[in-house]
Amino acid sequence: MDVTGRREQGHEIVVTSDTGEEADAHLADAEVLITTPFWPLYLDEKRMARARKLKLVITAGVGSDHIDMEAAGRRGIRGDRQQRGQCGRAQRDADPRAGLVGLGAIGARTALRLKGFDVRMLYYANHRRSPAEETTLGVTYARLDDLVAESDVICLALPLMAGSKALFDRERLNAMKPGSWLVNTARGAIVVTDALVAALESGRLAGYAGDTWYPEPAQADHPWRTMPRHAMTIHYSGMTIEAQKRIAAGVEEILRAHLGDQPLPSDYVPVDPTS
Incomplete structure (x- = not known):
């Protein structure tokens, strides 16, 4: 020490x-x-x-x-x-739809970056933005269940709190579109660890990307290190x-x-x- x-x-x-x-x-x-x-x-x-x-x-x-x-x-x-921080971006070939869960500072910056790719963006947040803000960001408000069912890629950009811990559990992960992606630059505990591994191993999800783990630092045998089709990095986004x-x-x-x-x-x- x-x-x-x-x-x-x-x-x-x-x-x-x-x-x-x-x-x-x-x-x-x-x-x-x-x-x-x-x-x-x-x-x-x-x-x-x-x-x-x-x-x-x-x-x-x-x-x-x-x-x-x-x-x-x-x-x-x-x-x-x-x-401080930023979230990832992704798109698919035909009529891509992105879902943003959380539209604070990070979620809003993500929306602005995706806007130039002609991506239809749905968002869910505890506090809905004004019509003018939604137009500027290019986003449409949706219920969480609808966002999950319709999105080709979902970006998590919300804080970890009582209502968001384990928000993406086995049931919600199974409700995502087959072949969709989940990007998590919020907090690892928002996603249930073993449920995510199962969703990737079964092929339900095309991939998972993130730079946050639970707990942090992640232990050497954390299952996200070896699960298929992942793009995990260390939590370094604030270390520049x-x-x-x-x-x-x-x-x-x-x-x-x-x-x-x-x-x-x-x-x-x-x-x-x-x-």
């Missing part, structure tokens, strides 16, 4: 790669925790109970499923995350120099606001116990 510490402007900063007992020892006195989805520190209610001074959790990257949001809200801990600069700038902005008793940027806050 690697642990370093220094003091700046009256604050002690501790940096560690440990996610076990060493991290817990530092959490006991920590006011702010900065973690990353690429090497996450899983913060559950038991861990929060020991971190009595913790007020703010910053995720330096996309996604915050390694943090129990409901427990954080109950304990008055604010959560912030940097939303440009992305890291944006993430670092966002973390600094959040931290300065917190230490200066200023309001945090609202678009960075997935849970706020004060609201």
Whole structure:
């Protein structure tokens, strides 16, 4: 493990790669925790109970499923995350249809990239976009079941939460068009691991692509490593120099606001116990 510490402007900063007992020892006195989805520190209610001074959790990257949001809200801990990333694109030869599950920042960027390929795009999201936004993005709202049944490729671009965990289970995967593709750059746990393997082995799906696993880092014997017709990569989408600069700038902005008793940027806050 690697642990370093220094003091700046009256604050002690501790940096560690440990996610076990060493991290817990530092959490006991920590006011702010900065973690990353690429090497996450899983913060559950038991861990929060020991971190009595913790007020703010910053995720330096996309996604915050390694943090129990409901427990954080109950304990008055604010959560912030940097939303960066992009999703894949695909098309078929005749009358291609793409389904976007989630149309936030990443889903919207995906739609704009697909728009130039004359792809009919359906989308499903908890919050429907305005007619003007749908026209600009070139998307049509659909119920999730209809989107699943009609799409040649489905792109998952939604956060992992209570309603999306295991959203694509065996039943939903079997409801997809035969020979269709599933692209997941959201979170691995949105798809049921063994059900996906079965869908690919049976030939129901033509392929699966993604850069997110569950758990992360993925174990050496994770079945997605050896399943047929997959295009899995490591979770590196936020590790480019440009992305890291944006993430670092966002973390600094959040931290300065917190230490200066200023309001945090609202678009960075997935849970706020004060609201």
